[in-house]
Amino acid sequence: MNDDILERIKSLAGEALVEIKSPEDKRIYVKVKPEAIVDVARRLKDELGFDMPISAGGTDYPKKNVIELFWAIWNSGMNKVVILKCEVDRDSPSIESLTGVWPGVQKFEREMWELLGVDFKGHPRLKPLLLPEDWTEGYPLRKDFDLKPYRAKWGDRI
Amino acid sequence: MTTPIKRYSPFGEIEEVGEGLFKLNVGPQHPISGQGRFIVLTDGERVFDIEVDIGYSHRGIEKILEYKTFVQGIVPVERMVMLDTSNILMGYVGAIEKVMDIEPPPRANYIRTIIMEMNRIVSHLYALGLLSESAAWNPAVFLWTTADREPFLDLLEMLTGARWSYSFFVPGGVRADIPRGFIERLKATLDWFEKRIEVYEEAWIYNELFRMRTEGMGVVSRQNAIEWGLAGPNLRASGVPYDTRKNEPYAAYGELDFKIVTHTAGDSYARGWARVEEMKVSIDIIRQAIDNMPDGPVRVRMPPRPKPGEALFRVETGRGEMNVYIVSDGKEKPYRIKISPASFRNFYTIEMLPKTQEILLADVPVLIYSFDPWFLDADR
């Protein structure tokens, strides 16, 4: 379907590209290496016109020992969504922040920082967003954070 | 005001900052703030910085959904926001249907459309009431709009059995068919409501003092709206013709004919006006859906497990575009669901506005409520 767009993304990502696929018309999944993420992101914005961030989050894969982050960006000209993914190491996850490219992901990255423990270098305001300021019980969205003790505490209402 | 006074605050945030500037806590105990906190850096009249503090109603819905099967997960997702429940549920159900690779029957699509549009009217009425109350209308318009929601809530109760949390959509269709007498009552309510919108327009939208309070305030340019990730009627009031119902049609929207309402001014008045126009469009959509409704079953059998994979599904709620990103590994419970609500992105715009233009302290409530932010929505 989007063969020409896929070709252009392959050429601008170059070496850093890990995987690319487009299972339906309006979605393009691009996976790159974490070192080149800022470069690829900036090129996606400037050359192809993906300019509006609509979502950003992370998934924890303890079996593969990685955390997979994704940013979903919409293209106002072409009306397509690119989902830019990368995998960071689970033991010390850290990556450069994309707020320089798309300012709107600022709050999403804060949320990923506090719920998953991923450090974003260069983020202007890395403060607790959703959790209380004195939360010390771990990263809730990781798979090894178990909700069952809280279930027992609150009477199995979860 | 410039003599430093020691103040103790558990968050350590209230302090005297600089010459004549201080941080004002438009905080959780405030008539206008809702369940969140705005920390406003001001010198009494002019605002230099707004910081939004959310997280007071964080329930961890994304984590909870990993422990529940798909049908069990309908109930927590629906209670994310109390106003707009069916649109949000559509996001969840649509994402699951994509990952399971099933298509609901056409009649179910039309019923879903009718319920979602009624929910949108109800949600916009509430938002308009709050906007007018923040512009100090002495809650008259707020009470009128809240009273006008009642016919729609009664209709929804007739159809689904509940007034605001219906649990009516399931992956594969809807749970029941339309009862007898529903269509006639719906048509009568729509006719009455059309005349009611004219009353609101005359008394409120074209009112001189309301325009004085909201025109030219909080202007968001088209470029900024796209870069900051704005959503919903706010985006359309800044001139970006994006509506998920038209750009990525779901349910029965692909077969209906309606227009997107845009406005070029991008100020608070345009945002309020855009909501009123959207209500008119909703009435049009419901009428078309009633006329074109096909017959047939309303539910398709749902397979017990989805295929492994991922999907991103976008819907248009009352606040804006919400998307659900689901990762499934083939089991009955989802591996990861990420919900990105519209208000979460709208708050960033509120924070960025004082950096692009001059804002007065008296304008802050009108500004905030013209974006229609819901803290429950942002916190999940």
Place this chain on the structure above:
Amino acid sequence: MIDALISFVNENLGVLFVIAIFPGLAFILGFVIFAVWYQRKYLARLMIRMGPVHCGGRMGWLQLIADAMKLVAKELIFPRAANKTLFLFASVVLPVIPAAMIALIPFAPGLIIYDAAGVSLLVFFAISTLFPVVSVIRGWAANNKFTIIGAFRNIYLDIAGEIPVFLASIGVMIWAGTYDLNEIVLKQASMWFIVPQFLGFIVFFIGFLAMIEKVPFDIPTAETELIYGPNTEYSGAMFLNMMEADYINLLAWTLLMITLYFGGYNGPPIFADPVLNGVFWILVKLIIAITIIFTITISYARLRIDQAVKMGWNYLLPLSILNILLTLAMKFYLGGV
């Protein structure tokens, strides 16, 4: 001693009655109770609500007594960093100032608490200028960011509203040819002053809304931004004082408007006794006036402070000067009243 007391009371019974019962203390407090109840019921009906329905049957007319009793029974809370003396001082003095203004208004021929011969209108305005001073003291003494902002807004608003009101009444003074409120009322026996002073009335009305801080000018107590403006820290009986100050101010200025523009106590003779007639007519006009003010409260949005000041200085001030010139011209050519 007792004889001296009895003879003192016998001589001044009339004055004591007027000060304590009508139109003095009892009337003012009774009016406050009535006005708050009336506002709550009337505005509620406009907003598709019911208003107070529990105390005293369906009309809820005992609600205010219950509220007053509750407020008096509550604890007086002084913020730790507040200036206690000034805090209490402002709350006690504030209701007294508009009450002093009411003392100058004639309610009927001969029924006036204090007859400042010849200059009562000027004394009225002189006393009214104390109100913003004490109002700022109450905001400043509480030592709270919200109250200080409210006190500032009070100053700005007063600047916006006072001058148009004074200039508009200068028009009335020129037309009537006197400073005395009694004589102004007597001169309106044939035609109310609203007719020749129509432009002045418009200016006066808008400025008067600013003086009593009602919508669209209720900026100091801007509830959506400042909680309750300069009154935020008051609790218990001091809060009751603040509410009283608000409504007694409303009463004083409304009576002035009726006296200057609507003929005061003049009206068709329903009762034979002129005193009873005057009192009846002034009460009727008072109720109609506050109904209109409450209806305006619900129909318009609140202005921002800079918009209010701009309205006062850019629009009302030139209009009021134009009104004075017109009045002078009319008096010269038509011979006046």
